[in-house]
Amino acid sequence: MKAIVHVMLKDGVLDPQGDAVRHALGTLGFAGVQAVRQGKVIELDLAATDRAEAEAEVRAMCDKLLANTVIEKYTVAIA
Amino acid sequence: MKAIVHVMLKDGVLDPQGDAVRHALGTLGFAGVQAVRQGKVIELDLAATDRAEAEAEVRAMCDKLLANTVIEKYTVAIA
Numbered sequence: 001m002k003a004i005v006h007v008m009l010k011d012g013v014l015d016p017q018g019d020a021v022r023h024a025l026g027t028l029g030f031a032g033v034q035a036v037r038q039g040k041v042i043e044l045d046l047a048a049t050d051r052a053e054a055e056a057e058v059r060a061m062c063d064k065l066l067a068n069t070v071i072e073k074y075t076v077a078i079a
Numbered sequence: 080m081k082a083i084v085h086v087m088l089k090d091g092v093l094d095p096q097g098d099a100v101r102h103a104l105g106t107l108g109f110a111g112v113q114a115v116r117q118g119k120v121i122e123l124d125l126a127a128t129d130r131a132e133a134e135a136e137v138r139a140m141c142d143k144l145l146a147n148t149v150i151e152k153y154t155v156a157i158a
Binding site for chain 2 (some may be wrong): 008021030032035036053060064066
């Protein structure tokens, strides 16, 4: 079973990496970019076969390791 | 208009970051994780209002800056 986790900075948390990308795109001539936020995507191959169980396990992984929940939010999709 | 870009290492390209995450999850007791791949997700707010035009512009951004197409693949979703 495959899980896809998105980890993004929470709204309101400054994202200097995203700002750097926006600035770089501007210097390359892409003028229509108003804002950029950059995050992580993590694809996990899991041995679990139960969907609900897999999602609960992945959420535990996010809370313990994959995301810093003080400043980051995450979403879990089970495929 | 909002665009979401996923940038992942191509299949076959070693992903030491993903392997490190898998190992760390193992040491935390998550034994059922068979493989991990880590990539980037980039959210762009665009001034463009035409969907096809926006997608073409974002693909150009990926080719020029956001992805290293020698070792990385990307997907673009317009929301």
